[in-house]
Amino acid sequence: MSDYLLGIDAGNTMVKAVLFDSAGNELAVEERSGSTSYPEPGQAERSIDEIRRFTVEAIRGCIAKSGIDPADVRAVGAAGHGNGAYVLDRDGTGLLGIQSIDRRAEAIAGGLGEKTGQIHRWSRQQPWAGQTPLLMRWLGEHRPEIMARAHAVLLCKDVIVHFLTGTLSGDYSDAAVAGLVRFPERRYDGEMLEAYGVAHFGALLPPLRESCEIVGGIRPEVAQATGLRAGTPVVAGMIDIVASAVGSGVSATGQASIVAGTWSINQEVVDDPELDELVFMTSIIEKDRYMAVEASATSAANLEWFIREFGSGIEVGTGTVASACSDLVARVSPSMDLPLFHPFIYGSSGNARARGGFYGIAGWHDKAHLLYGLFEGVVFGHRQHVEKLKRAGATFENVVLSGGAARSKVWPQMFADILGIPIRTSLCSQTGALGAAIAAGVGAGLFPDLGHGVARMVKTAQSFTPSPRHKALHDRRYRLFLTLAELMEPVWDELHAADA
Structure with missing residues (x-):
């Protein structure tokens, strides 16, 4: 039996599925690209149903291209863009999908006043317009009919994990970048949510897990639609900026990664989250390591x-x-x-x-x-x-x-x-999907941790000197x-x- 790992990478408009062997060789890739709707100036939305449909089509196409036996896929991992807000009702129906480039909560971010500094000290994030808790507050103030029906507010890759497994789940890397994790405790915090003005929406946030932790297995109906084996393990996954860092070979303290995609992501692995307040945000790569991140939607x-x-x-x-x-x-x-x-x-x-x-x-x-x-x-x-x-x-x-x-x-x-x-x-062009696949490999027991997965699956392509x-x-x-x-x-x- 061969060991294959499936990584899913979801950006602001695309969803791609990439199949790797355990040595990091890319065997097949399938991508679907959608569109952003702009209902008002500064607002950017996408369809949750489209994300799910693209996930099915991408996985099915990837498996078909590879020609492998789907039973040999050991585990699945997902990565997705950070922040924004994806709202589901109790039946799992998508009510609204807001992308991270959305600016509708700009006035809320600018009106936090002295709470801004306190939020940064707790969360290691600078509040900004596309941040999840501020979008939740905006929806509560301007679209209360949506929040009255809401059962869960998820991040992008969590929509995919929920669709694949039926389990509501979040992970620390994504929730941290969304400003939802209090440091150093690494948990949701009522006092911090109160500072954002969304304490009454705290129950809508999903349980937090480590990125490499298995959330559940592929649902039978998803298996039938995609070709994957029912019960194939799915891990919690990670935010795309951390996944791209891992997939390009960055996982150890002192290593640095730049991701030049929709967002300009610039980050270094550090041991201590107690960083200078100049830094825009902090993420979590594993239990004992963090990402100091500077970012904006100013790249490709x-x-x-x-x-x-x-x-x-x-x-x-x-x-x-x-x-x-x-x-x-x-x-x-x-x-x-x-x-x-x-x-x-x-x-x-x-x-x-x-x-x-x-x-x-x-x-x-x-x-x-x-x-x-x-x-x-x-x-x-x-x-x-x-x-x-x-x-x-x-x-x-x-x-x-x-x-x-x-x-x-x-x-x-x-x-x-x-x-x-x-x-x-990196030799692999699909670094976000590779990082998600490495996390899946850790969850499936192929590697003891991300560092060992990186050593096994990541290869350098070229070097450039100034x-x-x-x-x-x-x-x-x-x-x-x-x-x-x-x-x-x-x-x-x-x-x-x-x-x-």
Whole structure:
């Protein structure tokens, strides 16, 4: 009998299933991509039924592609985007799905006053607009009919785990990033929920488990729909940022990970959650290790937006539109003349009112020059976060890059040049799913812990070292990037006031 592990990775719009053997070799992948609905400015929602349907289709397609005997799948793990809020009624019907890029609770976050500092001391998170407890409060104030019917408020991957097993479950890594876990006790806390204004909704939160803990088995009806064996163990899973770190080889203290996907995730493994208040959030990787995280929705989501709105004229050839964009950027010679770009189309961690923008466009600039500015601006956004981690005491001297940017022919080198540190990429492109699969392997008893799973299943693909010449140029352009952001703040405030 062979040992296979299935990892499921759910982002803000996609669900993918990836099958691995116990040595970390990717055997098959199947993905489904959906859409975001924007019912009001600043609101971003998705269908819970669509998540479930995509999960079935992705698993079924992955198993069919692999040609394996489904009985040989030892366990299943899921990873998903953090924060947002997915509301179910008592029958398990999805009432509302809110994505992490949603900004509807911005006024609540800004109105917490002195409670903000107390919440940060308890939860190690800075309250912000897309955070789960603040969205719960917003729903209670503005959509009370939904909360009156609510039986559970879950995070994204918990929707999948519940669908697969029938068990309501959360895990510490995801709940911590949502600001729902009190440190150092590692538990829900009524006093903290009261500070958010949601103590009366505490019963809607699912039981917390370790990421590698088995929650239950695949339900018979799910087995019939997907091809998996009924009873196949499913672990609690983890937030995608931790899963991507684990899947790219980061699990030990002092190691650092950058995930450049929809979100800009910049994180270091630490032993002590008592971090400087500069750090945006803290997650939990295992019982005795934590993730110091700096994050915002300022990464490759900007390229997704650009492709959606302006990608129709890009010649693709045999690859994807995203790879064609990388090809265009690769043809551009770096110079001070190129446009600058602010990657704030969904706001920034420091200012939810921030907006994206191109600056310094001239008549001789074309789409390739704009894309260069966008690629560079995304990395500048990551650099802002990395600098905050360093000021808070981070000591890492190299980074593993994962997410969509890691598969670009130009972005990894640009990260090395702009951050001024060596960058490595993982051989596996599906690092979130691989991290979830490693957690499943621990739960199934294939590995004693995540570190042993990483040693067995993760392999490095490439390494990139900084170019001193390019770093000097990017340093000059980064200073302009910051100056522009400061000058634009009153403009962003006025645009926001017009929205309101």
